[in-house]
Amino acid sequence: MxxxxxxxxxxxxxxxxxxxxxxxxxxxxxxxxxxxxxxxxxxxxxxxxxxxxxxxxxxxxxxxxxxxxxxQNRINIQEEEREDNDKLLHPGFYIGIGLMFFGNFLSFIIGNLMIMMVTNIAGMLIICFYKEILKLLKGVKKDFYEQK
CATH class of the missing domain: 1.10.260.40 (lambda repressor-like DNA-binding domains)
Structure with missing residues (x-):
């Protein structure tokens, strides 16, 4: 075409x-x-x-x-971003909170505060940068399939 x-x-x-x-x-x-x-x-x-x-x-x-x-692709991407912005709490929020709670729980059981610190930092990063992480992973996936 x-x-x-x-x-x-x-x-x-x-x-x-x-x-x-x-x-x-x-x-x-x-x-x-x-x-x-x-x-x-x-x-x-x-x-x-x-x-x-x-x-x-x-x-x-x-x-x-x-x-x-x-x-057309630009319009579609903007529509997807608009739909994402309408969601109050995205999945990254729940994943990050879950990781933080899991790390705290594991830290108290094992007695190692380093585990709590690492999981809390990772959880916060996921909460804050979830959409960017997804975009990055989609780009990597797209590049991977284009190379085949």
Whole structure:
């Protein structure tokens, strides 16, 4: 499938309308640098700017999104992050608390305070950085499968 990146598509549409980057920037209400970045796939316009660009180029946001897989992935990732942020207590909280309690219990049974200290630190790190740890592990998994 021949996928056209949003930047190439924006540049093509602007040239078809015989407009300069400055003219488009003025109509959209952004600095010229934004138009340049968008057309060179160095960034994406937000939804309001996509709407204005759609009006200027007489096309729809749907057409912009359908032709750019990277933009589709970015939208999906942002939706997943929004869903994650809606959860008050994520699984990492429970894992971290469980590890801390287990370490405290084990420390009192064995009589070694080092176990309690290590498990408390590990538990706090899991609580604080659970989402980042998951992202890291997903990236490692993705890299592993891409190498096969």
């Amino acid at each position: 021949n996928e056209l990146r949003l930047g190439k598509q924006l540049k093509k549409l602007r040239e078809e309308q015989k407009m300069s980057e400055e003219e488009v920037a003025t109509q959209v209400g952004v600095p010229v640098q934004n138009i340049h970045k968008w057309e060179n796939n160095q960034g994406y316009p937000d939804i309001q700017h996509l709407l204005k660009l759609g009006d200027i180029y007489k096309t729809t946001i749907d057409e912009f999104i359908k032709k750019d897989a990277a933009l």
